[in-house]
Amino acid sequence: MLKDREFYWRRLHSLLGLIPVGLFVTVHLLINYSATNGEAAFNKASATMESLPFLPIVEWVVIYIPLMFHAFYGVYIAFTAKPNLNRFGTTRNWFFVLQRVTGIFLVIFIAWHIFQTRLQKTINGAEIDYNLMADVVSNPGMLIFYIVGIIAATFHLSNGIWSFLVSWGLIQSPKSQKVTTYITMIFFVLLSVVGVMAILAFA
Amino acid sequence: MAEQKMLDVEVQRQDSADSQPYWEKFKVPYRPNMNVISVLMAIRENPVTADGKKTTPVTWDMNCLEEVCGACSMVINGRPRQSCSALVDKLPQPLKLQPMSTFPVIRDLQIDRSRMFDSLKKVKAWIPIDGSYDLGEGPRMPERKREWAYELSKCMTCGVCLESCPNVNSHSSFMGPAPLSQVRLFNAHPTGAMNKDERLNAIMGDGGLANCGNSQNCVVACPKGIPLTTSIASLNRSATVQMFRNFFGSDHMVD
Numbered sequence: 001m002l003k004d005r006e007f008y009w010r011r012l013h014s015l016l017g018l019i020p021v022g023l024f025v026t027v028h029l030l031i032n033y034s035a036t037n038g039e040a041a042f043n044k045a046s047a048t049m050e051s052l053p054f055l056p057i058v059e060w061v062v063i064y065i066p067l068m069f070h071a072f073y074g075v076y077i078a079f080t081a082k083p084n085l086n087r088f089g090t091t092r093n094w095f096f097v098l099q100r101v102t103g104i105f106l107v108i109f110i111a112w113h114i115f116q117t118r119l120q121k122t123i124n125g126a127e128i129d130y131n132l133m134a135d136v137v138s139n140p141g142m143l144i145f146y147i148v149g150i151i152a153a154t155f156h157l158s159n160g161i162w163s164f165l166v167s168w169g170l171i172q173s174p175k176s177q178k179v180t181t182y183i184t185m186i187f188f189v190l191l192s193v194v195g196v197m198a199i200l201a202f203a
Numbered sequence: 204m205a206e207q208k209m210l211d212v213e214v215q216r217q218d219s220a221d222s223q224p225y226w227e228k229f230k231v232p233y234r235p236n237m238n239v240i241s242v243l244m245a246i247r248e249n250p251v252t253a254d255g256k257k258t259t260p261v262t263w264d265m266n267c268l269e270e271v272c273g274a275c276s277m278v279i280n281g282r283p284r285q286s287c288s289a290l291v292d293k294l295p296q297p298l299k300l301q302p303m304s305t306f307p308v309i310r311d312l313q314i315d316r317s318r319m320f321d322s323l324k325k326v327k328a329w330i331p332i333d334g335s336y337d338l339g340e341g342p343r344m345p346e347r348k349r350e351w352a353y354e355l356s357k358c359m360t361c362g363v364c365l366e367s368c369p370n371v372n373s374h375s376s377f378m379g380p381a382p383l384s385q386v387r388l389f390n391a392h393p394t395g396a397m398n399k400d401e402r403l404n405a406i407m408g409d410g411g412l413a414n415c416g417n418s419q420n421c422v423v424a425c426p427k428g429i430p431l432t433t434s435i436a437s438l439n440r441s442a443t444v445q446m447f448r449n450f451f452g453s454d455h456m457v458d
Contacts, residue, residue, distance in 0.1 A: 096418035169440025
């Protein structure tokens with residue numbers, strides 16, 4: 001079943017990585033960036049998100065279910081590969097390996113991140129605000145873990161956009177694939193700057 | 204007379220399909236313009252290791268000796284390629300020869316490439332032209348398209364692209380780039396296109412197109428310079444259309 005229908009599962013995996021997961025990550029980092037304008041600005045932006053109607057449904061449908069499918073099926077994909085960078089040290093082969101390494105790291109990072117933030121509200125009734133994150137990143141080790149996590153996520157998303165465009169057949173010629181690599185890497189740098197500046201605003 | 208120059212050669216050997224591989228070192232008398240096949244022939248002539256121990260001759264496959272059959276493919280100094288066109292003068296020493304172990308090893312450097320031939324059957328990599336009556340001539344192929352398709356037809360099913368692909372391995376059923384590119388070739392043919400939905404549906408099954416992870420090693424490794432990654436991207440596009448046609452229905456499955 002899983003193998004016979006794997007074409008559809010892989011296409012779904014590719015699509016969900018972009019919509020909604022990738023879109024959510026981008027919005028998430030942009031909202032976090034409001035922390036660079038101070039505690040009050042972040043709390044306001046975060047409260048706006050929390051005031052969305054049907055929030056639990058939105059969270060499950062837009063975030064948890066697609067994210068879990070993308071994560072668990074992605075781990076399966078990653079472990080079916082046998083990397084061979086020693087034989088082929090090309091950019092694409094590096095990105096192939098990095099996509100899988102960042103993916104596996106992100107499963108760990110995101111699980112921990114959800115536990116440390118969203119689940120604290122469910123378990124301990126903690127308020128999810130500026131102070132919660134400030135407490136988390138007051139530990140320098142945790143700050144580094146978060147910075148690595150953010151950069152892993154922005155790379156995985158940016159290279160994932162490229163893979164999506166190839167997997168769905170939008171970019172076919174080597175030239176279009178090359179140009180798209182540059183565009184997605186510019187996106188990677190820009191989104192990383194946003195993400196890292198946001199986390200540093202809590203430190 | 205000048206002293207005979209000797210080549211250092213290391214061969215990864217394996218006595219049977221199930222036994223453990225091991226390395227043997229050889230010293231081979233150098234001759235100008237040697238290729239890897241002639242090195243192996245020299246070992247066959249005098250199967251003695253570098254330490255002077257008598258051993259069995261190394262087994263390998265070969266046929267055309269001009270890089271069109273693909274039979275003599277092996278991993279030479281870490282890169283999969285044909286041993287006939289691998290010239291010793293252009294390779295650093297010691298020469299390291301290994302079988303393309305993505306495939307089941309039969310003995311030494313000899314491998315079983317059946318999985319590729321099975322994949323070609325699975326994806327219907329041919330053009331059906333037989334009928335119970337004379338079907339007449341097929342549609343004409345534009346000359347510029349023929350020239351373009353000729354590049355794809357250069358595939359000799361050597362297996363180098365499968366060996367270089369990180370997603371073709373023992374944990375995966377991925378058929379690899381070569382059979383996929385053949386689907387593009389036969390679907391581009393005016394008569395072949397009459398069965399293009401069958402080929403696309405075949406590569407949308409187990410071990411098919413979706414297993415490509417875009418490491419793009421295949422296109423770098425292909426000895427025939429076949430645009431394999433372009434073929435895969437092209438098939439991705441055709442498969443996207445086919446997927447929607449299958450679900451929503453279409454009167455244009457073959458045109």
